[in-house]
Amino acid sequence: MAKSDSPMLLQGTLDLLILHALQRGPLHGYSIAQTIHLLSDQALKVEEGSLYPALYRLELDRAIAAHWGVSENNRKAKFYEITKRGKNLLAAEQETWNRLSLGVQRVLARQP
Amino acid sequence: MPSLLLKLFRRRTMERDVEAELAFHRDMAAAHGNPIPIGNTTVLQEQARDLWRFAFVENLWRDIVYGARSLCRSPALVVTALLSLGLGIGINTGIFSMATEFLLSEPSVTDARTVVSIRLAGNSHASKEVVEFVRASGFFADVVGENEEALVNWNDGAETRQVSTVLLTKNYFAALGIPMALGRGILPQDPDEVAVLGDHFWRSRLHGDPSVVGRAIHLNGRSYTVVGILPKDFRSLIGFGYSPDLFVPRYLDDTILAIYARLKPGMTLGQARAGLVAVAKRLDKEMPNTLPESNRYADNIQVSAVGGFDRIKSETEMQTVGLFFAMLLVVVGLVLIIACVNVASLLLARGSARRQELAIRVSLGAGRGRLVQQLLVETALLSLAGVACGLLLREAMASAVEELQLPLPIPIRLHLTLDWRVTLYAILLAAFATLVCGLLPAWRSVRQSIAPSLRREGRMRLQRALVVAQLALSLVVLTAGFLFLRNLWRSNAISPGFDVRHTIYADVNLPPQAYKDVARKRAYVTAALRELAALPGIESAAAARVVPFNGGTRFGGSMKLLDTGKTLPTFYYWNAVSPDYFRVMDIPIHRGHTFQAGADSGAHPVIVNRTFAQRYLADRDPLGRLFRYGEDRVPYRVVGIVDPTKNLSIGEEPQPQLYEDLSRIDNDRTRLEFVVRSSTPPATELRAVRATLRRAEPDAGLEVATLYSSIGLAFLPSQVGAALLGGVGVLGLLLATIGLYGVMVYSVSCRTREIGVRLALGANRRHVAFMVLAGAARLILIGSAAGLLCAFFLVKPLAMFLVPGLRPSDPASFVAVALLMAITGFAAAWGPARRASAVDPMTSLRHE
Numbered sequence: 001m002a003k004s005d006s007p008m009l010l011q012g013t014l015d016l017l018i019l020h021a022l023q024r025g026p027l028h029g030y031s032i033a034q035t036i037h038l039l040s041d042q043a044l045k046v047e048e049g050s051l052y053p054a055l056y057r058l059e060l061d062r063a064i065a066a067h068w069g070v071s072e073n074n075r076k077a078k079f080y081e082i083t084k085r086g087k088n089l090l091a092a093e094q095e096t097w098n099r100l101s102l103g104v105q106r107v108l109a110r111q112p
Numbered sequence: 113m114p115s116l117l118l119k120l121f122r123r124r125t126m127e128r129d130v131e132a133e134l135a136f137h138r139d140m141a142a143a144h145g146n147p148i149p150i151g152n153t154t155v156l157q158e159q160a161r162d163l164w165r166f167a168f169v170e171n172l173w174r175d176i177v178y179g180a181r182s183l184c185r186s187p188a189l190v191v192t193a194l195l196s197l198g199l200g201i202g203i204n205t206g207i208f209s210m211a212t213e214f215l216l217s218e219p220s221v222t223d224a225r226t227v228v229s230i231r232l233a234g235n236s237h238a239s240k241e242v243v244e245f246v247r248a249s250g251f252f253a254d255v256v257g258e259n260e261e262a263l264v265n266w267n268d269g270a271e272t273r274q275v276s277t278v279l280l281t282k283n284y285f286a287a288l289g290i291p292m293a294l295g296r297g298i299l300p301q302d303p304d305e306v307a308v309l310g311d312h313f314w315r316s317r318l319h320g321d322p323s324v325v326g327r328a329i330h331l332n333g334r335s336y337t338v339v340g341i342l343p344k345d346f347r348s349l350i351g352f353g354y355s356p357d358l359f360v361p362r363y364l365d366d367t368i369l370a371i372y373a374r375l376k377p378g379m380t381l382g383q384a385r386a387g388l389v390a391v392a393k394r395l396d397k398e399m400p401n402t403l404p405e406s407n408r409y410a411d412n413i414q415v416s417a418v419g420g421f422d423r424i425k426s427e428t429e430m431q432t433v434g435l436f437f438a439m440l441l442v443v444v445g446l447v448l449i450i451a452c453v454n455v456a457s458l459l460l461a462r463g464s465a466r467r468q469e470l471a472i473r474v475s476l477g478a479g480r481g482r483l484v485q486q487l488l489v490e491t492a493l494l495s496l497a498g499v500a501c502g503l504l505l506r507e508a509m510a511s512a513v514e515e516l517q518l519p520l521p522i523p524i525r526l527h528l529t530l531d532w533r534v535t536l537y538a539i540l541l542a543a544f545a546t547l548v549c550g551l552l553p554a555w556r557s558v559r560q561s562i563a564p565s566l567r568r569e570g571r572m573r574l575q576r577a578l579v580v581a582q583l584a585l586s587l588v589v590l591t592a593g594f595l596f597l598r599n600l601w602r603s604n605a606i607s608p609g610f611d612v613r614h615t616i617y618a619d620v621n622l623p624p625q626a627y628k629d630v631a632r633k634r635a636y637v638t639a640a641l642r643e644l645a646a647l648p649g650i651e652s653a654a655a656a657r658v659v660p661f662n663g664g665t666r667f668g669g670s671m672k673l674l675d676t677g678k679t680l681p682t683f684y685y686w687n688a689v690s691p692d693y694f695r696v697m698d699i700p701i702h703r704g705h706t707f708q709a710g711a712d713s714g715a716h717p718v719i720v721n722r723t724f725a726q727r728y729l730a731d732r733d734p735l736g737r738l739f740r741y742g743e744d745r746v747p748y749r750v751v752g753i754v755d756p757t758k759n760l761s762i763g764e765e766p767q768p769q770l771y772e773d774l775s776r777i778d779n780d781r782t783r784l785e786f787v788v789r790s791s792t793p794p795a796t797e798l799r800a801v802r803a804t805l806r807r808a809e810p811d812a813g814l815e816v817a818t819l820y821s822s823i824g825l826a827f828l829p830s831q832v833g834a835a836l837l838g839g840v841g842v843l844g845l846l847l848a849t850i851g852l853y854g855v856m857v858y859s860v861s862c863r864t865r866e867i868g869v870r871l872a873l874g875a876n877r878r879h880v881a882f883m884v885l886a887g888a889a890r891l892i893l894i895g896s897a898a899g900l901l902c903a904f905f906l907v908k909p910l911a912m913f914l915v916p917g918l919r920p921s922d923p924a925s926f927v928a929v930a931l932l933m934a935i936t937g938f939a940a941a942w943g944p945a946r947r948a949s950a951v952d953p954m955t956s957l958r959h960e
Contacts, residue, residue, distance in 0.1 A: 029133060030140040048137055052130075053159045060163060073143075077136050078129065 014046065014054050015063075016097055019082055019090040022064060026081035028071060029055060055080060063089045130160050171482065172489070179490035189462060190494070193455045196847060197498025197545055200451035202505025203444045203840070205538050209506060209528040210513065211437035215430065218419035219349045220342075222289030226253075227349075228384060229423075230371040231414040232392055237368035241399060242409070243281060246371065249391045252384070253376045254287035256280065257362075257369030260350050261522070263621045263783065264358060265813035267330040268317065274621050274813035275313065275331075276523050277358040278348070279367055284359075287374055288349070295325040295340030304361050307336040311344045312525060313357035333623050333811050336360065345527045349418060352430065355525040364624055366780065372418065385415045436833075436913060443592055443840055446585050448541065450847045452548040453582050457575055457851060459491065459549060461858050463557035470561035483558045491550025492542075499542045503530070572859060576891060579848075579855045583895025583933065584902060586848030591903040591929050592910060593841020598925060599914045600834035603827060606915060608660065609757030611698035612820045615787055616794045616801055617659055621813035622782040633779055640786065640808040641690060647800050649792045654693040655774055658686075659785045661823040664759045667770075671728065674738040674747055682728050684720075684768040685759045688777045694719075694754055696789040704735050704752030707773040715749040717773055721756040724768035762826040763915035787819065794818040833913060845933070849940045856888055856944035867948055868956030881949040888941030896930050903929075 021027065021035040032055075033046045058064045063086035071077040082090070134153055183190050218224045230246070232238055240257065247255035257280065264277040284290075285297025285308070298306050307329065309318070318324050328335045348354050349372060362369070375384055392410035417423055423430075470483055510528035556574065627633050637655050644653035658665055668683035691707040693699075707717055715738060725734040729750070740747045756766040786805070790797045795818055802816045860867070867880055907920040914920065 028136070030137045033137075034144075048134065049156060052133070052156055053163065056160055056163050071136075071140075075136060075139075076132070078133050 011054070012093060013097065014050060015058060016090070016093040017044070017046075018051075018054060018058065019063065019086055019093065022080060022082040022086070023090070026067075026069075026079040028069075028077040028079050030077075032080070058086070061085075061089075126160075127157065130157055171485070175486045175489040176493065179486065179493050183490060183493060186462065189458050190497075192458060192850075193494045193549075194497055194501050196451035196454045196850075197495060197549075198501030198505060199843065200444075200448035200847075201499055201502030201538065201541050201545065202509070203502075203843070204441070204448050204541055205502055205506045205534055206509040206528075207437070207440055207444050208537050209510065209530075209534050210526060211434075211441065212533055213526050213528055214353055215434055215437065216420050217347050217351065217353075219351060220290060220345070220347045221349065221418075224419045225417070226375045226377070226379075227288065227418050228373055228375060228381065228415050229349075229418055230255075230373055230388065231412070232371070232388075232395075232409045233412055237370050239368060240281075240362065240365070242395065243369050243371055245395055245399065246373070246388075246391055247283075249394070251387045251391055252373040254283060255371060255373045256284045256287050257371050258284060258349065259362070259367050259369050260348070260354065260356060262367075263813065264331050264360065265333070265621055265623060265811065266358075267333075272811065272813050274619070274815060275357045277360060278356045279362040279369075280359060281369065282361050288372075290346075291343055292340045293343040294322060295338070297340055298359065298361060302339070302361070304363060305334055305336045306339045306361065307331065308340045308342060308359040309338060310342050310355060310357045310359075311346060312355060312523070314341050331358070331360065332363075332625065334625075345529065347527070351418070351423060353524040353526045355523050357523065381415055381417070385413060388413055388415060432912070439910070439913075440836060440840075443589055443837065446589050447840055447844045447847065448545070449548065450582050450585050450589075450844055450851070452545050453578050454847055454851045454854070455491075455494065455545075455549040456552055457578055457854055459487075459553035460556065460575055460578075461854075463487075463553045464560070466557065467561050470557055474561055480558055483561070484554045487554035487557060488546065488550045491554070492546045495542045495546040495549065498545060499538050502541075503538060506530070506534070572855070572862070575855050575858070579851050579891055580895040580898065582848045582851045583892060583937070584899035586844045587896055587899025587929060587933055588903045588906055589844035590841040590932065591899075591907055591925060593837040593839075593844075594925050594929050595907060595910060595914065595918070595920055596830070596833040596837040599918055600827075600830045602918050603762045603830040603915050606758075606762050608762065608823070608826065609699065609755060610660065611789075612823060614698075614789050614791070614794060615696065615819035616790060616797055617662070617817060617819040617822050618786040618788070618801060618805055619662070619815040620784045620786065620805060620809075622784065622809060623811045624782045626811070627782050630779055633782070633784075634775055636809060637690065637774065637784065640805060641692075643804045643808060644786065644788055644801065645692075647797070647804060649790050649797050649800070651789045651791050652692045652696050653786060653788045654690045654696040656687055656689040656693055656785045656787065657774065657779070657781065657783075658688075659787060659819075659822075660757050660759055661761075661826040662785070669741050672740045673729075674740060675732065678731075680728055682724075682768070684724055684770045686770055686772070688772045688774040688779070690774050693771070693787065696787045697757075698789075699757060700755045702753045702755060704750070706752055707775075708751075715747045716776060717751040718748045719752040719754055719771040720750055721754050721766075721769040723756045723766045724770060725750075725753050727768055758826065760826075761829065763830070765916065794820070829913075830915070845936060849936050852888065852891065852937055853940040853943065855891075856884065856941050857947075859887065860884060860944045860948045863948075864951055864956045867951045868953040871951060872953040872957065877949040880951070881945040884945040884948045885938070885941055888937060888945075892934060892937040896933055899933075900926055900930060 017036050018032055021032050021039070027035065029048075029051060033048070033051055036044055036046055055064070059066055059080070063083060064080045065083050066078055066080050068076060069079045131153075134156065219227075221227055232242065237259065238257075243255060243257040246252070259279040262277045262279045263274040265272050266275045280298070282298055282300045282302060286299060290297055292308075293311065295308075298308060309324070314320060314324065324338050325341060326338065328337055330336070342359075346355070348356060350370075373384075379387075389410055392413055395409045473483060506528075507530075513526050513528055552574075622633065622636070627636070641653050641655060644650060665686045666683060667686050668681070670679055671682045672679045689707075691709075694701055694706055701719075702722060704719070706719065720729070720734070729737055734750055734753060737750050738747045754769075754771075756769060758764060759767055759769070786801075788797070788801055798816055798818070802814060805812070805814055805816070870880060871877070903926065904921060910920050
């Protein structure tokens with residue numbers, strides 16, 4: 001799935017990143033991967049093998065909606081945009097992530 | 113999940129979308145200089161597909177196709193299964209159809225749920241004034257009356273026949289909204305001489321000629337215009353398959369009518385009843401019931417529905433019939449189980465043969481659930497095919513039942529249509545059959561393929577257990593059938609209390625308008641009797657209002673004994689007869705004498721039977737006693753005591769009977785019976801009797817037959833019971849025997865090697881055959897023992913359907929049935945035993 005030099009992403013975390021990336025407006029699959037890559041200062045590289053299953057799952061859960069459109073270079077591409085349900089999901093996942101990272105930080109800050 | 117269902121149909125589109133998306137992604141990545149990712153497209157597509165859950169439907173489809181193909185490769189299994197399941201399911205749905213049609217069918221009226229049947233004063237019928245009063249009260253949307261027991265004389269040009277007719281009020285068709293096949297119903301503004309024909313009458317007597325509508329037919333000597341014809345599947349308001357031939361407006365003032373009403377919209381049964389009580393109270397004040405011994409109208413009011421369960425609840429005789437059908441359904445249900453177990457055995461045998469195939473599937477990664485699903489799908493295919501065969505059988509049964517002519521005084525025709533209830537029942541049976549047949553073999557095969565047991569199949573414990581269960585069930589079913597056969601035998605031997613071998617019976621329906629006067633009727637009777645007695649070959653002749661088994665009139669009332677002053681409630685079967693009646697019917701006069709002319713004007717002479725005397729007159733010598741009924745002015749005097757006869761059915765207990773003198777009563781009916789005793793065989797005198805009666809009154813409707821042939825009604829219940837249950841019993845035995853045969857054959861073929869070894873080591877061939885027979889005997893013994901035990905308890909409730917004197921737990925039945933089972937079982941085991949003894953040790957040792 002992911003390459004050896006970029007960290008493994010939990011499934012829920014990937015959903016979080018995708019939803020966050022779609023906040024500004026609809027994007028197609030490649031743009032979403034690019035956005036995450038750039039926003040993380042090239043630390044995270046999402047493979048198509050993990051991106052698309054996540055997108056399809058989110059679509060089935062009705063967190064994002066898909067429609068075919070035309071890309072920047074005039075090619076047919078499938079665009080995804082976040083739905084109301086997706087916005088709620090985004091807030092929930094963000095909350096979960098905050099608690100998780102806080103918990104990990106606290107453990108590492110103290111001696112066993 | 114509607115979106116999921118949509119996705120099922122757009123699967124190809126979705127796969128193309130995924131490919132297009134990935135291609136776009138790769139192109140963009142290449143354009144931006146990123147290296148082509150290593151990701152595997154196929155895996156991605158598989159993941160996507162899994163996500164969309166196409167897997168379940170695809171697997172199911174694949175199972176169906178594969179199952180069908182593998183079934184086609186075993187035609188013997190398919191044929192046997194179809195036969196067993198087809199017969200079992202067919203009989204079940206057939207009997208279910210009959211039961212629902214007979215008991216629960218809705219009449220062919222518009223909106224049957226708002227039509228109710230009304231009884232006032234606890235009487236089934238009321239006078240036309242009462243019907244009109246209830247209608248005029250405006251409480252119901254409309255009120256109609258009908259008399260369904262009428263007979264009308266129809267002259268077809270050559271002969272005058274009696275036709276079963278319904279007399280009705282003219283608003284009948286309009287108020288009930290009855291659908292017509294041709295023409296129209298009777299309207300209130302029609303003249304009195306109009307008629308509507310039933311479909312069967314129109315087809316069989318008038319050749320189904322559509323131009324009959326608008327033409328005239330001759331009824332009761334008058335010309336009636338046919339205005340319409342009812343559809344083929346018409347169901348009457350009275351229900352229970354009753355299918356009259358003619359519908360005409362009421363033509364006599366004193367015809368009593370059964371009352372039906374249509375409720376106003378939104379009215380419930382409770383409201384209807386309450387409102388009716390108020391109407392009845394008004395009726396009591398304005399038109400009090402003047403008949404003696406009758407209740408006030410407002411006492412005992414009943415309002416009941418005309419279809420479905422509610423109707424049966426109010427008719428107690430129908431409850432017995434309902435119980436009979438319920439019992440029948442249970443019995444054929446047992447037969448279905450036997451058939452299913454047969455198929456299960458076959459599938460079990462097949463399952464062990466497919467062990468290898470299933471083991472390979474397991475090794476390729478199939479889960480247990482998938483395997484069970486595959487095997488169950490095969491069984492479901494068999495069940496569905498079995499249901500299809502069963503429904504075909506049901507259609508055959510339905511056509512047979514439509515054609516059936518039962519010896520009943522009223523025409524009953526059942527239309528067994530395939531409605532939603534029967535279909536639902538058939539589907540339930542299919543599901544049941546699938547589970548019973550398939551679950552056990554599927555579970556067993558899967559268990560064996562996953563963890564194969566090294567032990568050989570020789571023991572076959574499960575299959576033997578199944579056969580024992582089949583034999584037990586079959587024994588229960590057979591016992592029931594045998595009991596009903598014995599019942600038929602017994603009922604033929606019961607004496608009805610009068611002579612049926614030398615008697616001729618004639619049913620006469622005098623034209624009503626000409627015979628309104630009682631004196632005219634009496635004159636006719638006297639003349640007819642004189643003519644009949646004068647015939648050569650005729651010993652004596654008599655007239656009566658009722659002849660046993662062809663009708664029965666029961667009365668109940670409060671009797672006041674004039675000598676002791678006591679009052680008792682009584683009920684009895686009533687008849688009015690001419691003096692020679694007892695001589696003709698050979699009913700012994702125990703004490704006293706028959707009616708004599710001119711005797712005793714102070715009291716009406718009556719003759720009672722011994723049961724009546726014992727029950728009501730036992731405190732003193734019954735002969736010569738005077739008593740009074742209700743408010744009658746003239747008392748009755750007992751002049752004779754006779755032996756009891758049966759009244760309506762051959763199995764009934766002795767009932768009190770009371771006879772009046774026909775020439776003294778105020779006879780208001782135009783229907784009469786004549787009985788004639790002949791010294792020569794009765795069939796030879798039929799023509800003479802018919803000619804004599806025709807001469808006496810040419811316009812009368814006439815039916816003449818030997819009394820023996822006309823009492824078919826009495827034996828009908830026992831005949832029907834014997835036919836149905838005897839047939840089902842034989843079917844059950846056949847299926848169980850097939851099961852036993854199958855198991856024995858399979859057992860022998862599995863043990864071929866062992867038998868070969870035994871023979872090679874010097875065993876006697878006969879010994880081998882004996883070994884097989886002993887195995888079969890053990891199965892039959894255990895099965896019969898279990899079956900006898902169950903049968904002993906299970907047939908006890910059948911006592912209500914049997915004639916008195918035949919106890920269900922009579923040991924003779926069980927012995928006979930066990931013997932029958934043993935003989936059949938041995939016959940079944942004979943073939944395999946012979947095959948076992950014919951095994952060639954050389955080839956069998958090379959078998960594996």
